[in-house]
Amino acid sequence: MDIPTSSVNSFPEESTDSNTLSVVVPCYNESENLQSLHARLLTVLTALPFHIELIYVDDGSKDDTADQVRMLNSSGIVLRLIALSRNFGKEIAMTAGLEHTTGDAAIVIDADLQDPPEVIPLLIAEWQAGFDVVYAQRTIRHGETWLKTLTARAFYRVIRAISGSVDIPKNTGDFRLLSRRAVDALLLLRERHRFMKGLFSWIGFPQKAVNYERDPRYAGTSKWNYWALWNFSLEGITSFSTAPLRLATYVGACSAVLAFGYGVYIAFKAMLFGDPVQGYPSLMVVITFLGGVQLVTMGIIGEYLGRTFNEAKQRPLYFVQENSVISQSADDD
Ligand code: UDP
Numbered sequence: 001m002d003i004p005t006s007s008v009n010s011f012p013e014e015s016t017d018s019n020t021l022s023v024v025v026p027c028y029n030e031s032e033n034l035q036s037l038h039a040r041l042l043t044v045l046t047a048l049p050f051h052i053e054l055i056y057v058d059d060g061s062k063d064d065t066a067d068q069v070r071m072l073n074s075s076g077i078v079l080r081l082i083a084l085s086r087n088f089g090k091e092i093a094m095t096a097g098l099e100h101t102t103g104d105a106a107i108v109i110d111a112d113l114q115d116p117p118e119v120i121p122l123l124i125a126e127w128q129a130g131f132d133v134v135y136a137q138r139t140i141r142h143g144e145t146w147l148k149t150l151t152a153r154a155f156y157r158v159i160r161a162i163s164g165s166v167d168i169p170k171n172t173g174d175f176r177l178l179s180r181r182a183v184d185a186l187l188l189l190r191e192r193h194r195f196m197k198g199l200f201s202w203i204g205f206p207q208k209a210v211n212y213e214r215d216p217r218y219a220g221t222s223k224w225n226y227w228a229l230w231n232f233s234l235e236g237i238t239s240f241s242t243a244p245l246r247l248a249t250y251v252g253a254c255s256a257v258l259a260f261g262y263g264v265y266i267a268f269k270a271m272l273f274g275d276p277v278q279g280y281p282s283l284m285v286v287i288t289f290l291g292g293v294q295l296v297t298m299g300i301i302g303e304y305l306g307r308t309f310n311e312a313k314q315r316p317l318y319f320v321q322e323n324s325v326i327s328q329s330a331d332d333d
């Protein structure tokens, strides 16, 4: 990927060197990636004219991710480990990380090197140009099957169509920079069902895309399978739109109108031609079809009811098990 390295050094030193940049990395079972990620991040970050605060959030990993973080080199930066009490999922891990940032801007980046750290200076340049949310938009997805690309495209199309005024950019993950006021705004949204792509857009403020090529995962496997992606899509749709509820109303209304018309037809037919008992097949079709429509509609209502139930409990989003500053320089070991 060609990122102009000159951009790394093109900041006016005086105006920015008192600023702090926070970087949040949600990690779940990422011990194989951490060393390489950290090396690449350090190369990019230490060249920037900012105080750097790098926060690894261990999202209840089953492997030795937290121990790996404790052994990382922290020379020249503030390195922090936030270990959550269990696996809460990436959205919550990111929120936990952002909640602990103190910087003037915060960047969220995946631990698997799919989001190249070399893009960070480009994000910063747009932030300095006045944008509050600078998101990295994928041009090419390396190492992803056509089915994943196709389903991702379909998802973005549906969510854009039904989410109304919230403009969710397509081909955009969570890799992005947020200004302090954008972070503060985001953290005010306390919903348990956190569809982050939507939340990032919902807060508003000037937003800008930066294009990049998405690399394949460096090591390990993605935590997403198609079932998880399907659930994620439902989450996105039901968190950002009540269109399915309206659809249920329309389907119900259409069936009622059709049923009424059919009723009138049957009544006239019986009056004109008598009514020898007949029509078992059509009766069964109507009963089973309407039964199906009703169950689906109840399912949709249930989906929203379940969400309301989860939000109504007002539980904290996560618990922190460890929050420590790592001090270890490369020549310590
Ligand atoms: N992740 C996390 N908690 C989870 C699942 C994932 O913090 O429960 C992190 C993971 O370590 C990685 C990022 O979220 O840094 C993206 O995960 P993954 O690569 O599995 O997702 P994909 O890139 O396939 O969307």
Ligand code: MG
Pocket (backbone or CB within 6 Å): 110, 112, 114, 217, 222
């Ligand atoms: Mg990944």
